Amino acid sequence: MxxxxxxxxxxxxxxxxxxxxxxxxxxxxxxxxxxxxxxxxxxxxxxxxxxxxxxxxxxxxxxxxxxxGLVNSHTHNPMTLLRGLADDLPLMVWLQQHIWPAEAKVMGAEFVRDGVELAVAEMLRGGTTCANENYFFPDVIGATYRKLGFRAVVGLPVIEFPTAWAKSQDEYFERASEVHDSFRSDNLVSTAFAPHAPYTVSDESFERIRVLSDQLDIPVHLHTHETAHEVEDEKAKSGLRPFQRLQKLGLVNDRLIAVHMTQLTDGEIAACAAAGVSVVHCPESNLKLASGFCPAEKLRLAGVNVALGTDGCASNNDLDMFGEMRTAALLAKAVAGDAAAFDAAFALRAATLNGAKAVGLEAKIGSIxxxxxxxxxxxxxxxxxxxxxxxxxxxxxxxxxxxxxxxxxxxGRRKLAGRELVGMDVAAILERTHAWRERIASA
Known part of the structure; x- marks a missing residue:
């Protein structure tokens, strides 16, 4: 034969x-x-x-x-252009007194496009092939990822105040629908709702998001339980912890991508496991902003899907998922008091297949x-x-x-060959980045 x-x-x-x-x-x-x-x-x-x-x-x-390819499950990639702008500050001072004012002066389509392109170059050189994005101008973000051939889940932002992206609650939802429709059949770019956080999003908006998330079958990606201060403020305001409020609104389900989660009770951990919630652990950002310690090993032992993210370059200062894996593994051991906690194989899984599962892409990516x-x-x-x-x-x-x-x-397309980026003009990226530095510094 x-x-x-x-x-x-x-x-x-x-x-x-x-x-x-x-x-x-x-x-x-x-x-x-x-x-x-x-x-x-x-x-x-x-x-x-x-x-x-x-x-x-x-x-x-x-x-x-x-x-x-590594999956960065939570990032704000246009913020690469704010890298190192306001370091060594607590979260709310950093956010309200430095980052939001800087964004108000420069945010627009060009800022977003150039920040994403810088981020893609950095991510590719670090082995990352998919990002779960959370920022304004998702139409520009998605188009930039598509042009560069990079895989991304693009957040559809919702927040309770006007921005350069939308001026009213209705406009946020109208524009979200348009952006979702524009990427509905794209192989590389998909969408998720991205309400900023419980302290910046109303019950009414969350209820609309829950209905639309069910109808469109897309995730809901938000910051929650990032700091003890956030939890105490919500309790004073509504009598509920943020997670309890999300439960009451019907958002605690297998579409929820809960980012940070440094303040959790054992009951909340069990509820995440029962509902199929994915938790994105951002250890380096949490350490740098002194936000608290995610109980990553407790979550793992409970069966919660734990993924990893860098957060944005304004708070982490890099998009290095190898660094994030190492920090996550080491920090989890210290928090758990157990040297066997969050072992190396699980850290790699958290940065790949678990990330893919968090963003709804586990059938397509995350493992070979x-x-x-x-x-x-x-x-x-x-x-x-x-x-x-x-x-x-x-x-x-x-x-x-x-x-x-x-x-x-x-x-299947080569994006980095022998450390050289394929189809990207590094000199032009750096030139635009330097121009933004001058503009932001003088604003």
Whole structure:
């Protein structure tokens, strides 16, 4: 019986290690990932792959781990242009006295477009392939992500005061509907409602969001329980903790993406688990603003879907998901008083598959599995900072820096090649960034 000729495919990536994330904590040595029409069609040993497939492009990564593209589950990417503007301040002083006034002076379509482009360049160089975005001018944000071929969930903002994006409650919802419709069938860009926080959104708006979220089947992405002060203010105002208010309004369900959650009772943790809520842990932003400590290990043990986000560059100061994984793992151990808490394999899962689940994309991305979109990051582990090699996943979380990301693909298209951005003009991005610096500093 004659052997079948090799099957033509678009791409084959051969890696020293493949870390698929699902199955959990598995590392496959000397494996190849085969891609056709943007999707993963095979994952098998390199020797077998070479017999079975004839790729139009073959990439050999003999010193690398191939991981799913990282998912930044909470960010405000236009705010890259405010990086370092107002540091070392508590949340409300930082927000009300510095960030909101600065945004009021410069916010507009160009600011948003240029901030997102700077953020995409930074994220790609750090292995991130999907962002859950929360900012104004979502039409511009989505169009910029689409143009750059970057995967994103674009927040549809709702807040109870006028901004450059919308002047009234009705206008926020009208514009949200228009933006959602414009990305309804897009492969890379989808939408979520993004009410800012319980302290800036009314019951009436939350009720409208709940109805529309159910009708459109999209997530609701909001900051909540970020600080003790927020919780105490809500109790004084309504007699309820913010989470209780969200429960009363019917928003505590499997579409809720609850960001920060540093102030939680055991009952609230159990309620999140029962309802299928996703919690996005932003450890570095919480540390920098002294907002509190998310009980990440308690959430994990309760079965809550815990994802990771950087928050915006104005409060974190970077979009480094490798740094976020390491900080999340270390901080969780200290908070739990348990060195085994939030182990390396879970940290990687929180930054990939759990993030995909939080934003409703777990069927498409977050792990290297057959049928999923080909979103990958290749991490060079031969550098002296990650030697000797005993445990690949531990090394990725506890020792690897984002500068070790060499190559990135989104939907099978190379976006970073040998540390060089593909299809992006770095000099032009820097020139626009410098111009914004001058404008913001003199405003």
């Amino acid at each position: 004659s052997q079948m000729p090799p099957q033509p495919v678009d791409l084959m990536i051969e890696a020293r290690w493949v870390v698929p994330v699902e199955p959990h904590a598995v590392v496959l040595e000397n494996h190849a990932v085969v891609v056709q029409d943007e999707r993963i069609v095979a994952l098998l040993p390199i020797a077998d792959a070479r017999l079975a497939y004839a790729p139009r492009e073959r990439v050999e990564l003999g010193e690398h781990a191939l991981i799913p 599995e057959l049928g999923k979109q080909a979103d990958f990051a290749a991490v060079r582990l031969s550098e002296l900072e990650t030697q000797p090699m005993f445990h690949v996943i531990s090394q990725l979380v506890y020792a690897t820096g984002r500068h070790q990301v060499s190559d990135v693909w989104i939907a």
